[in-house]
Amino acid sequence: MAKAKQVTGAVMVVGGGIAGMQSALDLANSGYYVYLVEKSPAIGGVMSQLDKTFPTNDCAM
């Protein structure tokens, strides 16, 4: 039997918009170290620019 390969328990997430943030949170909450990489000075992506969102009209922030 082939020897199991050593794997690294860390994941890099490239892009800190709503999708990247959710991926990072799910991974961190299941025991993986996450490097969240974002080119702009704040996470949030385009969603942070939205005023209100359907259907609850919640503030996107």
Added chain:
Amino acid sequence: MDLDKCIACGACSDKCPKRIPNEYNEGLDKRKAAYVRYAQAVPLKYGIDAENCIYFQKGKCKACQKFCPTGAVNYEQQEEVRDIKVGSVIISAGFKPFDPTPYVQYSYANFPNVVTALEFERILAASGPWMGHLVRPSDEAEPKKIAWIQCVGSREVNTCDHPYCSAVCCMYAIKEAVIAKEHSHTDLDAAIFFMDMRTFGKDFERYYEGAQEDGVRFIRSRIHSISELEDRSLQIEYATEDGQARVETFDMVVLSQGLETAPETIELCQKLDINLSPGKFISTSCFEPVTTSRQGIYVCGALAGPKDIPLSVMEASAAACAAAGKLSSARGSLAQEQEFPEERPVAGDIPRVGVFVCSCGINIAGVVDVEAVAEYARTLPYVTFVGNNLFTCSQDTQDKMTEVIAEEGLNRVVVAACTPRTHEPLFQETLVNAGLNKYLFEMANIRNQDSWVHSGDPAAATEKAKDLIRMAVAKAALLAPLQEVQLEVTPGALIIGGGVSGMNAALNLAAQGYTSHLVERDNALGGNARSLRVTAQNQPIAPYLDELRERIEAEPLITVHLNTVIKEGEGFVGNFKTTLAGDSGEEVVEHGVTLICTGAGEYKPAEYLYGQDPRVMTHLEIDQAVLGGELDLSEVNKAVFIQCVGSRDPEHPYCSKVCCTHSVESALAIKEANPEAQVVILYRDIRTFGERELLYKEARSKGVLFVRYDLEHKPEVKATDDGLMVTVRDHVLDRDLLIEADLVGLATAIVSHKSNELAQMFKIPMDSDGWFLEAHQKLRPVDFATDGVFMAGLAHYPKPLEEAVAQAQAAVARAVTVLSSKEMMLPGTVAFIDQRKCVGCGVCWTVCPYQAITQDDKGLAVVNEALCKGCGTCVASCRSGAPNLRGFTNQGVMAQIMAL
């Protein structure tokens, strides 16, 4: 900027002399070169934009450094290159809103009152350039007439090579129109110019209908041109569906810009050797929707094809599941658990309350006299320490608070700042770090509920801040330490439903090392997919199902229960106990999480000769007949497909999302088998969203005819001597068309199984159409409000196969966040019953929305702390005062009221 030193006070930005267009507000106003992207930015740290900074460009200025109170400004910082070792990578680089500037036909660059949809979002936003006042850019006057133009940079190949539909613009345009009408002081005339209205998501169709009722005008048209009048209003020339030229004038025009992949992202993908789709999104297979062509690299969100927020969030969790799948042996090897000091006992001690008054930069201190408030707080009973901080939430202040709590021997803490909704967890952690029970904490919201709303009356705001703090201190003195309930987690899942979603959920759980019971009421796995021919990418589905079944059979961690139904369910997150009833009798399984993958059914119509003439078939029946060899598509000469059969009507007021693509696929398959065949699709709106639009385009180029009908003039199907005759009212010609057919395909709706029993057993809500209702439609699309229960597939809403697979992976990622913790802590703020006062009347267990209260053997009420969410309904409803809520006791609340 030294991030550890920056306290986000804003002094650097105030003093910075350089003003440049603010990209956060889409350039509609200015920001400084020293700036923070927006007030709620995470991390909330200022930065210097070196490209625009006067010091970096000309070597002089340094105003920010001079005025920074903490010495955080450091001009010597250099870019660092770091090598990082990871097990997998997720690319979620998102999209770039289409920029209409270079395209003459949109008249965007020269006319100030033609704005993009994202600019309009900023105009509507309270944090935007005009603080949410609806104005147009040229003269800042309120527009009375606004037009939205759809498909700007979408479904457009002539100028910008975007053959795809951007999938989100129809909905955001409707939302913007509805909200603009709400903001308007006059009766705003909002008109949306569109080709097909694509409101295919959950509750979208209702929103579209609601907007029509609210007076938003929807004009099916093609835009010819936009020109500017002398007063900077805009004249739109357009052609209606029947070919008539019309002209209308608007005060403002919003371009519903599409989504595209940024050039730098395309470059990154090329560097990483990841395949792109024709529309330049990352290409994925319907069977592995978050897996890129490069092993170990996964994708989610709009970079994997244009999509909305809920689907992006779903894919994000799915990508987390896929990325973790191969790493489970290294789970926990790098992530560290936080360690905390031992808790200091406070029982019997006299309360020593510390009050920390926050200035929040100028957010609070600009209105409230924080020094006077702090001085006042010192006079309150039990208060032994008062501090005032510029930003109580900054890391250095947290460290200082930890020291002060120890030095002053504080045993209760009040923070007078912002809202507990966002900041309570942070301050509670500070208490824990200082060895205090985290429930010995109370907040007074002197920002959101005081300085923000009373900014015009500083004196009154200062008095109100004193009142709020006095109330908080009164309650704090009565706070008791609370113990959190620790629960063991059963590390396995129950998956209800053995269709594509359930099968994928089981396999993905197994990949992460968790067992599951996969329950299917039918005698085989596969669900609706057994009747489907191909995916939207024309991949055959039957071999895929065979592969899934084989992998499940070979997987020791999965137990399949066929011909089995759920008889009884009890328990809560981490500890469910469910009774299954199958061929071999009943069996009780214990599981930590529950996944609802129960699917949906196909609507059986009572119109268009369905059931009376064998040549009239539903989509699934046609696919089944082809798969079974009973129908040879090369022998079909004249086919007609009728869309929206049972969808978007009063009985099912929603779009079934998959049927337009299905008809187009079937039409293409007929054309492929018999190029001479005449194929006509009768539709209301063609909803081939995303890159499915390319299929629609291909069908038209191959001669498939598309004829629109509306609900008032539905097509008719009659049997004649030589076949079938379909009559439809054509809108362009304004007369009836008679179409002969030897096959009529009905694009029938997907309908809910309406499993009320299941809903009750697992305490999960259902909407009026029978779809299970997620915890939050945007941000928690696969979770339920009930912890530990998740869903995937058609039980949530009609969706194509690739979305069902993604949702199954997402549900697994969410489930693993529960399963991977050996034990879980439940909040201490739960109800308890003083049984000496309880008479067993039953009011509390009737009103409890979480079914957390039951009767014990004496007939008295008892709270299951694992189910209780601390809502307090039982406390308010009891006539005897038997229930009380920990952390929000009657005594504490009364003390607050008496202090006012």
